[in-house]
Amino acid sequence: METWSGRLAFSPKKVPLSAAPAPSATTLSSLTSALTRTGPLAPRLGALCGEALTSSALAPWRASLHRDSIVPVGPPPPFLRVFLPLWCFWIARPQFFPVSSHHVGVVFLIALSYAAHLHVAIMLLSSRLQSAAGLFTLSTLCFIGILYHVWSLSDRPDYEPLLPSAFATPPGPLIPRKIWYKVGPKGLSAKMKNWTASCLEANPHYEYEFMDDMTGDVYVVTNFAHRPDIVEHYLYLTVPILKADMLRYLLLWNEGGIWSDLDVSCEGVPIDDWIPTEHKAQAGLVVGWEFDVGWGSHPLRQFTSWTIMSKPRSPHIWQVVENIMNGLKAKVKEHNVTIAQLDRPMIGDIVDFTGPRRLTRSIFQSLEKNMTIPRDTVYNLLKPKLVGDVLIMPGYSFAASSNKYGNMTDKANLNPKLVKHHYAGSWKNDKGGEL
Template sequence: MLRQKSFRSHTPVLFVVVFSLFLLISAKYDYFVKIGFSVPSGHSESCNAVPIPTESSSTQVITSTPIPTPTAVPFPEKIWYKAGPQGVSAEAESFRNHCLELSPSYEYEILDDEAASEYVYKWFSDRPDIITTYFSLNVPILRADLLRYLILWAEGGMWMDLDVSCGEEPMHRWVLKEYREAANLVVGLEFDWPWENDNFLHAQFTSWTIMAKPHSPHMMQVIDDILMGVDEVARQHNVSLDGIQMSMIPQVVDLTGPKRMTWSIVKSLNRILERELDDRDITGLRSAKLVHDVLILPGNAFAASQSNFPKDQGPVLVTHHYAGTWKNKLGGEEGKRSV
């Protein structure tokens, strides 16, 4: 009886407390809704993971948590080019004009050094590691390589080197209809070498032509790996990033070029698929192959000359004319210098 009486005697007090809490919660709810805070419901979307920072020896490299690209987004119809100090040659202009004649819905943009700097500042001001690395690099090819991956991550579209010409296939046909939603990145084989039991990836994708939808996690993997790679070169030679010279780099293709890109894309796929890919997964192609969200084109598509112009791998989509080579002591182009 005492317990029952005690309960009843406190009933008004409990009622006031409960009613006050109800008013407080209602007010807070209205406030958060008013400022745009998303209140979870039974049908709410899952939240994106937060990037996890990691430390490197001289710059802070932020390893971004992969966020899948919405597959309903189409490939942007834009071609990106980078021009050096000498500008664009008549030959390069003719290459570009032919591509645009075949694909009139496409637009293009050519970035010179100044425009490229502005672009990187605009899109990556929240990534001090990217800003520091990009503007510290004094070897032109390293900066040019990094730029293409930054652009493709930020806005997507088609990257083409100036010395690349199109075949006779319009760009909207490069990706078959059944792959257009599922594919977020399109690469072509440069070296289609058979698998060997040596735990080494021999295949290589081209980097003179790449297609991407914005925010591909595979492109960000390439970027993050380049940041760590150049940081390691600086550490090994006991110099700052702006002290890196061409002579310190055994193979540019491994550090920032197509081999680096290939390794990083496969590394990203390995993590997503939770298994180790090898040459058996990506070589010996006669037609396009979709690996998760990466569409791999056979060698004839982007690198017909390296593949000896096979007749059973579909059309030649582009040709790389090797107008110059970056293998001089400064890491810039020499030789023909036509683009």
């Protein structure tokens, strides 16, 4: 007896409906069980899928086909019994099927979807039955859904694991000529306008963008929808400085450019001249010491976070993001609260949690996955030093007032002073910033 999965044939021979074996429920049971454990939408889809494929649900349709003697009668083919639950699972939990990592699987699913759709279309053309028309509509929707998911996910990059190289910043042009700022609810003060103008007017060929709370939220939702944990944590955070710190790292990772706090002024050197010519091609990330020279043999050294330069997709910036995410999850567990309930006292030291110390630790953590960095080779710098693809600027470049040079060297031999931080400290209150 030719089955439903066999070749379409116009045969006068009628097959009794009772002779058609019912499809096995083994695969459906296991898949439906898996769907039930994955989320609130998945169980409904799994149940619908299982009901649609049972013999009782298909009985009227098979009976109608039997009456017309047009299409060979039999159970649904095994590939369709597996394909439909997988498709429902993909609709419910698309993050489990990143297209960029599973091209072969996606092509396979498309092929199965197209085959099922074509088969039903032929059945519809061969039959005048309303049930076939309904099945064709369902098949069409399934096929469109597959194509939509492929289109919407095909250009999404992989994030794990991090690129396994100290020189892993993707090759490309120089650091983008764009300056990023974040404005609080109170807007720009007169001083902030002057400080930011000192950078923008000295670099007229640079793009710039002032983000606020709303545009920051939209940016994160739009560009990190593939990481719902990042979106959820960012949107529900109520401590302003935490959101501002996360935003700076997400912006730099996604688009690159120069992050500058609003209380930073430029000291007259064009940004194009900040990186020495011999390092421009290799530098994927540029940071500067905040505390380095003149603090004794064991100072608490850290990079400044008020000025950071980066190419897009720096693995070192992504390490910062992942470490902050892990820190937030740990705090939620420690205090038995939700992200929205985390407050300033629960976080502790902001500088350590999302600020300069977190930035410093994460960069060295990322670099040292692939190389050993003797600390004495990157301390007490008077000139920029390239470590992997990270260019470390001497303290005099980004934080001249925080480093005690004294008479130890002729200042004429130092790297130029590039920016000045005015320490407005708008985040230093019990709320962690402007509300």
